[in-house]
Amino acid sequence: xxxxxxxxxxxxxxxxxxxxxxxxxxxxxxxxxxxxxxxxxxxxxxxxxxxxxxxxxxxxxxxxxxxxxxxxxxxxxxxxxxxxxxxxxxxxxxxxxxxxxxxxxxxxxxxxxxxxxxxxxxxxxxxxxxxxxxxxxxxxxxxxxxxxxxxxxxxxxxxxxxxxxxxxxxxxxxxxxxxxxxxxxxxxxxxxxxxxxxxxxxxxxxxxxxxxxxxxxxxxxxxxxxxxxxxxxxxxxxxxxxxxxxxxxxxxxxxxxxxxxxxxxxxxxxxxxxxxxxxxxxxxxxxxxxxxxxxxxxxxxxxxxxxxxxxxxxxxxxxxxxxxxxxxxxxxxxxxxxxxxxxxxxxxxxxxxxxxxxxxxxxxxxxxxxxxxxxxxxxxxxxxxxxxxxxxxxxxxxxxxxxxxxxxxxxxxxxxxxxxxxxxxxxxxxxxxxxxxxxxxxxxxxxxxxxxxxxxxxxxxxxxxxxxxxxxxxxxxxxxxxxxxxxxxxxxxxxxxxxxxxxxxxxxxxxx
Amino acid sequence: xxxxxxxxxxxxxxxxxxxxxxxxxxxxxxxxxxxxxxxxxxxxxxxxxxxxxxxxxxxxxxxxxxxxxxxxxxxxxxxxxxxxxxxxxxxxxxxxxxxxxxxxxxxxxxxxxxxxxxxxxxxxxxxxxxxxxxxxxxxxxxxxxxxxxxxxxxxxxxxxxxxxxxxxxxxxxxxxxxxxxxxxxxxxxxxxxxxxxxxxxxxxxxxxxxxxxxxxxxxxxxxxxxxxxxxxxxxxxxxxxxxxxxxxxxxxxxxxxxxxxxxxxxxxxxxxxxxxxxxxxxxxxxxxxxxxxxxxxxxxxxxxxxxxxxxxxxxxxxxxxxxxxxxxxxxxxxxxxxxxxxxxxxxxxxxxxxxxxxxxxxxxxxxxxxxxxxxxxxxxxxxxxxxxxxxxxxxxxxxxxxxxxxxxxxxxxxxxxxxxxxxxxxxxxxxxxxxxxxxxxxxxxxxxxxxxxxxxxxxxxxxxxxxxxxxxxxxxxxxxxxx
Numbered sequence: 001x002x003x004x005x006x007x008x009x010x011x012x013x014x015x016x017x018x019x020x021x022x023x024x025x026x027x028x029x030x031x032x033x034x035x036x037x038x039x040x041x042x043x044x045x046x047x048x049x050x051x052x053x054x055x056x057x058x059x060x061x062x063x064x065x066x067x068x069x070x071x072x073x074x075x076x077x078x079x080x081x082x083x084x085x086x087x088x089x090x091x092x093x094x095x096x097x098x099x100x101x102x103x104x105x106x107x108x109x110x111x112x113x114x115x116x117x118x119x120x121x122x123x124x125x126x127x128x129x130x131x132x133x134x135x136x137x138x139x140x141x142x143x144x145x146x147x148x149x150x151x152x153x154x155x156x157x158x159x160x161x162x163x164x165x166x167x168x169x170x171x172x173x174x175x176x177x178x179x180x181x182x183x184x185x186x187x188x189x190x191x192x193x194x195x196x197x198x199x200x201x202x203x204x205x206x207x208x209x210x211x212x213x214x215x216x217x218x219x220x221x222x223x224x225x226x227x228x229x230x231x232x233x234x235x236x237x238x239x240x241x242x243x244x245x246x247x248x249x250x251x252x253x254x255x256x257x258x259x260x261x262x263x264x265x266x267x268x269x270x271x272x273x274x275x276x277x278x279x280x281x282x283x284x285x286x287x288x289x290x291x292x293x294x295x296x297x298x299x300x301x302x303x304x305x306x307x308x309x310x311x312x313x314x315x316x317x318x319x320x321x322x323x324x325x326x327x328x329x330x331x332x333x334x335x336x337x338x339x340x341x342x343x344x345x346x347x348x349x350x351x352x353x354x355x356x357x358x359x360x361x362x363x364x365x366x367x368x369x370x371x372x373x374x375x376x377x378x379x380x381x382x383x384x385x386x387x388x389x390x391x392x393x394x395x396x397x398x399x400x401x402x403x404x405x406x407x408x409x410x411x412x413x414x415x416x417x418x419x420x421x422x423x424x425x426x427x428x429x430x431x432x433x434x435x436x437x438x439x440x441x442x443x444x445x446x447x448x449x450x451x452x453x454x455x456x457x458x459x460x461x462x463x464x465x466x467x468x469x470x471x472x473x474x475x476x477x478x479x480x481x482x483x484x485x486x487x488x489x490x491x492x493x494x495x496x497x498x499x500x501x502x503x504x505x506x507x508x509x510x511x512x
Numbered sequence: 513x514x515x516x517x518x519x520x521x522x523x524x525x526x527x528x529x530x531x532x533x534x535x536x537x538x539x540x541x542x543x544x545x546x547x548x549x550x551x552x553x554x555x556x557x558x559x560x561x562x563x564x565x566x567x568x569x570x571x572x573x574x575x576x577x578x579x580x581x582x583x584x585x586x587x588x589x590x591x592x593x594x595x596x597x598x599x600x601x602x603x604x605x606x607x608x609x610x611x612x613x614x615x616x617x618x619x620x621x622x623x624x625x626x627x628x629x630x631x632x633x634x635x636x637x638x639x640x641x642x643x644x645x646x647x648x649x650x651x652x653x654x655x656x657x658x659x660x661x662x663x664x665x666x667x668x669x670x671x672x673x674x675x676x677x678x679x680x681x682x683x684x685x686x687x688x689x690x691x692x693x694x695x696x697x698x699x700x701x702x703x704x705x706x707x708x709x710x711x712x713x714x715x716x717x718x719x720x721x722x723x724x725x726x727x728x729x730x731x732x733x734x735x736x737x738x739x740x741x742x743x744x745x746x747x748x749x750x751x752x753x754x755x756x757x758x759x760x761x762x763x764x765x766x767x768x769x770x771x772x773x774x775x776x777x778x779x780x781x782x783x784x785x786x787x788x789x790x791x792x793x794x795x796x797x798x799x800x801x802x803x804x805x806x807x808x809x810x811x812x813x814x815x816x817x818x819x820x821x822x823x824x825x826x827x828x829x830x831x832x833x834x835x836x837x838x839x840x841x842x843x844x845x846x847x848x849x850x851x852x853x854x855x856x857x858x859x860x861x862x863x864x865x866x867x868x869x870x871x872x873x874x875x876x877x878x879x880x881x882x883x884x885x886x887x888x889x890x891x892x893x894x895x896x897x898x899x900x901x902x903x904x905x906x907x908x909x910x911x912x913x914x915x916x917x918x919x920x921x922x923x924x925x926x927x928x929x930x931x932x933x934x935x936x937x938x939x940x941x942x943x944x945x946x947x948x949x950x951x952x953x954x955x956x957x958x959x960x961x962x963x964x965x966x967x968x969x970x971x972x973x974x975x976x977x978x979x980x981x982x983x984x985x986x987x988x989x990x991x992x993x994x995x
Contacts, residue, residue, distance in 0.1 A: 052576075053576075054576075054910075054911070055553055055906055055909065055910040055911070056550050056551045056553050056906065057906055057907065057910045087826070092540055092541050092542075093541070093542060144837075149826075149827055149832050149836050149837065150825065150826035150827035150831075150832055150836055151827075153825050153826035153827060154825055154826070154827040154896075155542040156825075157824065157825035157826075157827075157900045157904075158825075158896055158899050158900050158903065159547075159903050160900065160902075160903025160904040160905075160906070160907075161904070162904045162907045178907065178910075180550050180903065180904070180906050181550070181551065182547045182548050182549060182550045182551070183547055185539070185545055185547070186542065186545055186547070189539050189542060189545060190542070202836065205836070205837070205838075205839040206836075206839065207839075208839030208840075209835055209839050209841070209842050210842070211865075212795065212839075212840070212841050212842040212843075212863065212864060212865060213842040215793075215794045215795040215863075215865055216795055216842055216843065216863050219793070219794040219795070220691055220792070220793035220794055220795045221689075221690055221691075222689050222690075222792070223689075223690075279551075291538055292538065295538075322792070323791065323792040324686070324689045324792070325685055325686045325689055355622070355626055356610070356622040356626070357622045357623055357626045365675065365679070366675055369674070369675065369678045371682075372678065372679040372682030372683060373679070394682065394686075395682070396678055396679075396681070396682040397678075397681050397682045397684075397685040397991060398685075398991070423623070423627070426627060427623075427626040427627050430626065430627055430628055430629040431626055431629050432629075433629055434579075434628075434629025434630070434631075434646075434648055435629070437577050437578065437579050437648075438579065438646065440577070441576075441577060441579070441911070441913070442911070501685070
C-alpha cells in the first residue's frame with residue numbers, strides 16, 4: 001500500500017505534533033456496553049436502554065420477531081398489513097364511542113365475510129354478490145362514523161414526535177420514532193397501548209393502501225418485478241420465497257379475523273424487544289416500562305417455523321422479458337446468519353463489491369466498462385433462516401446480461417482458486433470497523449442494530465462482538481466458504497432481458 | 513373507599529397546578545398525560561474562522577466516537593454548465609474524486625482510503641458541488657492532507673473520465689424505467705422551463721461532448737479558498753484542527769476578483785395537462801403545481817404552517833383524505849416548496865392505481881381550492897401545526913452533524929447564522945389569518961401544470977376533464993456510437 005506523501009511544510013509538522021500530543025478523545029465502543037441496561041417486564045417483553053448524552057431527545061425501536069416468513073399462502077402480506085394496523089389506535093385512542101364502534105366493526109366483519117364466502121363459493125350468484133357488497137359498504141360507512149382519523153399519529157406529532165415509521169421484512173417487523181426526552185411517558189403509553197389492545201379499524205380501507213404500495217414497489221418497477229420473480233424462484237419450500245408485500249389475491253381476501261389471529265399468535269410480549277437510545281436515564285425509564293407495558297398479560301411464545309429449505313440440486317434461471325433496461329442478479333444458498341461462518345460471507349461480500357477497491361467494481365465498472373454499478377448482499381431476504389448470498393449488476397448501456405455474467409463468474413472462480421491478498425483482507429476489516437462507527441452515530445440506527453442482535457442471538461452484546469469475529473477471518477476461510485457456496489447447482493440467476501435495448505445499442509459502424 | 517378519596521384529590525391538585533401527575537397514576541387517555549419541561553439545551557454553535565486566504569471554516573467538536581467528518585461546499589453546481597455540456601459539474605465532481613491528485617492517483621487513493629476505513633466522496637447537484645471526508649480520529653491529520661490535495665490539485669485522469677461517462681450514459685439510458693424519476697424530471701421542465709438551469713437534463717450528446725479540458729476549466733473557475741466553505745464535525749480539538757487546516761489549505765491563493773458567475777433564467781411556466789405515457793405500470797404517478805418561493809420569502813413561516821396543515825401528520829388534509837379515508841394512495845403529499853437562492857417547486861403529489869387517476873387528481877384539486885376558499889386553515893389546525901413544529905423543534909439540532917449541515921447551507925447562501933432561532937420566533941408569531949393569506953397568495957390551482965405518468969388503459973376519467981392534454985415526448989435520442 002502506498003503511504004501518501006505531500007511536500008511537508010513546517011506548519012504541517014507543527015500541526016501534526018500538536019495533534020499527537022492530544023490524547024485520543026473519542027470513546028471506544030466498549031463505553032456503549034457500559035451505558036446499556038437490560039430490563040425484562042414481567043410479561044417477558046425485553047427492553048434495552050442506552051444512555052447517550054447530547055440533545056434532550058431519544059429514539060426507540062420495537063422489533064417484533066415476526067415477518068413475512070411467518071405467512072403461508074392465503075395470508076401472504078399479512079405481517080406487513082398488521083404493521084399498518086398498529087397505527088390505527090386502540091379503544092382509548094381514535095374513537096368517538098368505543099362500545100358503539102366495537103359493534104359497528106363486528107358488523108363490518110360479518111358483512112365482509114358474507115360477501116367473501118359468496119365471492120369465493122363454487123357458484124357465486126352475481127345478484128346476491130351485489131347486495132352483499134352494498135351491505136358491506138354500508139357497514140363500512142357506519143363504522144367510519146365512529147372514527148377519529150389518525151388519532152395515534154396526531155397525538156404523537158402534536159407532542160413533537162418525528163420519524164414515525166415502521167418496516168416489515170422477511171424476519172421481523174420494526175416500529176420506530178423519536179421524541180423529545182420529556183415525553184418518555186407518552187412513548188410508554190402509546191407503545192404499550194397499541195400492542196396491548198390494537199383496534200383494527202379502517203382495515204379494508206388500509207388494505208387498499210397496501211395494494212397501492214404493491215403497485216408502486218413491485219408492479220410498476222422493472223427492478224421490483226425482477227426481484228419478485230427471483231425471490232419466488234430461489235426457494236423451493238421455505239416461506240422466504242413469498243413476496244413480503246403479498247400476492248394480489250391474498251391482499252384482496254385476507255380479513256380482520258385473520259389479522260387478529262396473527263396478532264394474538266405473534267405479538268406475545270416475549271416475542272418483542274424494544275431498544276431506547278438517547279438522553280434518558282435507565283432508572284427513570286424502568287418504572288414507566290413496568291407501569292405501562294406491565295399491563296399486557298403474558299402469552300405463550302409463538303410456534304417455531306418447521307420448514308427448512310432443502311439443498312438446491314439444480315440451477316434455476318429466470319429470464320424476464322421486460323420494457324425496462326437489463327438488470328442482472330445471481331444468488332447462492334447459504335446458512336442463517338447465526339452460522340459461525342457468517343463473518344466469512346461478510347468478507348466475501350465486501351471484497352467482491354464493497355467500494356472502489358472491490359473486485360467487481362475494478363473488473364466490470366472500471367476496466368471492462370460493462371457495468372455501471374455492482375453490489376452484493378450476504379443475507380437476502382433475511383438473516384434468521386438459511387438465506388442467499390446475492391450479486392447484483394446494472395449492465396452498461398447496450399451490454400447484454402451474458403457479458404456481465406461471464407465477468408462476475410471470472411471473479412467468483414478466482415476467489416475459489418486463489419487466496420485473497422493480505423491487503424484486501426485488511427481493507428475489509430478496516431472498512432467494517434469504520435462503517436460500524438458511522439452507523440451507530442444515529443440513535444435510531446443504534447437502537448435497530450441492538451434490537452437485531454438481541455433478537456437473533458438473544459444477546460445484544462453480539463453486536464459489539466461481531467467486529468472481533470470479523471477480525472478472525474483468514475484467506476483460507478474465504479477460499480473454503482467460496483468453494484462450498486459458489487456451485488452451479490446452488491445458484492439462481494435472474495435477469496431482465498430487453499431485446500430492443502441491446503439491439504438498438506449495438507455499436508454502429510458510423511464514427512461520431 | 514376512604515383511602516381512594518385523598519389520592520384522587522392529590523392527582524387533581526397536581527393537574528390543576530400544572531405539575532407532572534404522580535408517578536403512580538397510569539394514563540388511560542393520551543390527554544391525561546402531563547409532561548415535565550424539556551431540559552434546557554443550548555444548541556451547539558460551531559466556531560467560525562476565516563483563514564487569511566478567505567476560506568471560511570466551521571468547527572464543531574463531538575467526542576462521542578473516534579470519527580471526524582469534513583464537508584466542503586463549493587458553488588460549482590450544474591446550473592453553470594454550458595448548454596452543450598450539461599452534466600459537466602456532475603462528471604467533474606466524480607472525476608475529481610475518482611482521478612485522485614497528481615501525487616496520489618485515483619487507484620492509489622482508493623487503496624489508501626479503504627486501507628484506513630476512510631471515505632472521500634464528491635458530487636454535484638444543480639446548485640453546489642460537495643466533497644466529504646470521513647476519517648477515524650487517528651488518521652485524521654493524514655486524511656485531511658489527502659482531502660486538501662484532491663480538492664486543490666485533482667489529476668482529472670482521462671481514463672477515469674471515461675469510466676464516469678460510461679456510468680452516466682448507462683444511467684441515462686434507464687431514465688424512463690421508473691415512473692417517479694420521469695415525473696419529477698418532466699415536472700421541473702414544466703415549472704422552470706425546459707431550458708432553464710434548474711430543469712434541463714443531460715443527453716448522450718452533452719455527456720459525449722465533455723473533454724478533460726472542460727473539467728480542468730470547471731475546477732479552475734470555481735475551486736478557490738474564498739469561494740468554498742469547510743465544515744468539520746467530530747473528535748478533534750478545535751485549536752489542533754485549525755493548525756492542520758492552515759497547513760493544508762493556508763497557502764492556497766485566493767481566486768480572481770469579481771463576482772461569481774450566476775445562472776440566468778427566465779421562468780417559462782407551462783400550465784395545462786400533460787401526459788407521459790408509460791405502459792408497464794399499474795399506477796399513475798401524478799403531480800400538480802407551479803413555481804414556489806425562496807426561504808427568505810416574508811410568508812415563509814406562514815407557509816411552513818400551511819404545509820404542515822396540508823401534509824404534515826397523517827391527520828393532515830391530503831394524507832387523511834386521500835390515504836386514510838379514501839384508500840387511494842400509499843404516497844401523497846403537498847407543499848408550497850422553497851429553496852435557498854431560487855424559487856422551489858410547489859407541488860401536490862400522489863401515486864394511485866390507473867383506475868382512480870381522475871378521482872385522485874380531483875381530490876388534490878379540491879383540497880388545493882378548498883384551503884384557499886371554502887375551508888381555509890382553521891384556528892385549531894394552525895395551533896396544532898405550530899405546536900407540532902415547536903415541540904419537534906429540537907430535532908432541527910439534535911446531532912452535531914445536523915447543526916453543521918444547516919450552518920453550511922446558511923453560510924453558502926448568505927443567510928443569517930442564527931436562522932434557527934429566527935425560525936422558532938417566526939413560527940411562534942404566525943397568525944391563522946397570515947396562513948390563510950399565504951395560501952391565497954402562493955397556491956394557484958388555475959395555473960397548475962398537471963402531469964400524469966402512466967397508462968390510459970382503464971382510467972376512470974379522461975384527462976381532458978382537467979384541460980387540454982399535451983403528450984410529453986420521452987423518446988430517447990439515438991446514442992452516439994461506442995468508441
